[in-house]
Amino acid sequence: MILVLLRRAGLVVTAALAATLALAGPAFAHGADAPDGTDYRTEVTGLAPARSGLAVRAIEAGARLELVNRTGRDVEVLGYSGEPYLRVGPGGVYENSRSPATYLNRTIAGDTELSPEADPAATPVWRRISGGQSVRWHDQRALWLESAPPAQVSVDPEREQRVRDWVVPVRDGDETVEIRGTLDWVPPPDPYPWWVAAALGFLAIGAAGLAPAGSAAGTRALRGVGFLLVLGGATAVAFTVGRELDAGAQGVGGVLLGLFSGQIWALLTGLGAIAAGGYALTRRAAGDFALALAGACLALFAGFANVAVLSRSVAPVPWPATAARVMVVLVLAAGAGAVAAGVLRLHAASRTAASRSGDQGRAAVWGLKP
Structure with missing residues (x-):
């Protein structure tokens, strides 16, 4: 069971990586060697x-x-x-x-x-x-x-x-x-409490995937994860805009130009999480896969890409570094938690489908006997 879950999680992460890199293009050159944080x-x-x-x-x-x-x-x-x-x-x-x-x-x-x-x-x-x-x-x-x-x-x-x-x-x-x-x-902060907060958030959100699919609890859990993924995506977009402002962008036009020329990958990651979370809130088909895929993109390319903020005293945003750390922790927890919840729900759905198929097969066999 664990191997199956790891295999599916790996497929989700690989798909997220391929999708994001395909969209990134030359965007990784944004800011040249601008630091992700400094002391x-x-x-x-x-x-x-x-x-x-x-x-x-x-x-x-x-x-x-x-x-x-x-x-x-x-x-x-x-x-x-x-x-x-x-x-x-x-x-x-x-x-x-x-x-x-x-x-x-x-x-x-x-x-x-x-x-x-x-x-x-x-x-x-x-x-x-x-x-x-x-x-x-x-x-x-x-x-x-x-x-x-x-x-x-x-x-x-x-x-x-x-x-x-x-x-x-x-x-x-x-x-x-x-x-x-x-x-x-400026003395750097202790990153340990921030990583603990991110891990606890991940576990709490991922646990929502254990609620039985199709039940009222499962529906509430799916909506809760969808909402948190929307919140994480919006936070990632805000953080990306903050980096553009700190890089010297002025006015709406300047920010948009910077986003589309140098931060398009981060922008799309955040927007994708918002879209996937909204999709899950409507309880549509394939909502679980959308959660897992968008969550992987969010955690990898908007969360882990900015983890330097957790251990650096000066963040590349125009607001206090503590606020930046809270934002990165939220993005990490929402993204990784959505992956866990989505994979658990997919696994439960596949087991249910296999069980129903086995029951139907046995019924058909018994129906042939005199």
Whole structure:
């Protein structure tokens, strides 16, 4: 019996994996190397001196800085040797192919090999990369890139503390403006209670699959699982939208563009769970399989894909990390619980069908005897 259940669960998960990967396409490239969570909080504290029409903020859990220039004139971001690195203005966004920062900032780890033409002392060679008025980039001055924590953090890792104040210089005409910010260590949470909560939720929801199919209790159980799957799917969609907002998307159009160009797989996973849960609520045929399939997609690609949030202090969403953890636990419990409940109900249905077939066969045999 256990082997049969495991085999069916494996088929459901495999189908979920194939369906989701088929829909994913290049969407996994969204945000490039944007972290799923971190223990270092990067914040922009302001511009000195302040500039009307010039705004800077940290996005993607601090992995990138975003500069928006509405001054009507060109502004240059300076690289690590004080060389022109980026230029933003009425004509669009340009990068200097001679600046080492152009190559170092392509990844958050700063491990891109420098081009032979990279020379901070050379005359800039500008290459247009966008027609907009904003630019986003990794900046090592605002990040902690070492695998080991800072010395002061190693001494007292349980206390929130300042790693450093940082400055990124910007040239506005003949004047230098400083983007100022802070980098702080925030102690990570204990993930154990969150995993316990997810496991208990999974067991409670999965147990609904033990209610006899066709009975009033079975109907209530199916509706309950369907409702929780709808709730889990809606939570997954909200979390995905939150990641887009944290990645710098602005307005409904910006969010939709980000979702369909970089987070379509996560969006479809959440929407699929909502649809499957609603389908189960109507008690239609194949509702059990829909629960199991959508639950597997939800748990795998919206739950486990974001489990870093459970053990990191800074989440890639614009709300408190505790709220993000609650959301991920709900998605995990609803998705995995729906798989368990759906597989149990499918197994019970197959046993009932086999029993009825055997009874009919025996009746037919006895009916032939004189």
